[in-house]
Amino acid sequence: MKKSITLTAIAATLVMAGCQQGPSNRTVGTTAGGAIVGAGLGTLAGGDDKRNAAIGAVVGGLAGAAVGVYMDEQERKLREATAGTGIEVARNGDQIALNMPSSITFDVNSAAIKPAFHGSLNNVATTLVEYPQTAVDVVGHASADGAADYNMRLSQQRAESVQAYLVGQGMRPVRLQAVGMGENQPTGLGYEADRRVEIILTPIVDETA
Secondary structure, X not given: OOOOEEOOOHHHHHHHOOOOXXXXXXXXXXXXXXXXXXXXXXXXXXXXXXXXXXXXXXXXXXXXXXXXXXXXXXXXXXXXXXXXXXXXXXXXXXXXXXXXXXXXXXXXXXXXXXXXXXXXXXXXXXXXXXXXXXXXEEEEEOOOOXXXXXXXXXXXXXXXXXXXXXXXXXXXXXXXXEEEOOOOOOOOOOHHHHOEEEEEEEEEEOOOO
16 A cells, blocks of 8 residues: 655644654565564554645645655665675565664664664765655654663664754754654564664655646
8 A cells, every 4th residue: 555645724724733643563575684674664644634734835746656666666776785694675655664673773772873874874864865755754763671761761862863963964853753662662683673763764655747
């Protein structure tokens, strides 16, 4: 099923102002290693019409017929940009998810991005800047190893670190949202796989185009 963000009328925007929802439990197709099982696709952006309209006002929306090609091209560029980095790229309809395990992004109990990961994240940011008509949700996840409230805070801080880094690489802040899911979306593959940050890309679609 295709999932997109629709640019809404101002009236609907006002009605829905402040209404956000977390990622759904729909799963992305797994890679050979299965590391994205249980990933949160849905999208935070899809539950907030005010945010959708704000993004659309800045970057414009895609005509429905153009969405598939746009996301195909973006997926291809992202796969090229992340080859050999440990970042996994998955596609579900018109959404793209990048899975970044903590083994390459953060030290244990830290929300500071590893310096060795900066180059890989720079390549991702370059592609995201090149394709501005997507909303970008940065979703932090933690394992159930430790206290749940600590894991929730750490997952949020890690998502915010990635969000801030992407802004520093030239992404428009209006496109980005960070959220921590704590230990609420385990992969079923163990603690190491559960500790991850995902970047979920959803096209901005203008139904009037």
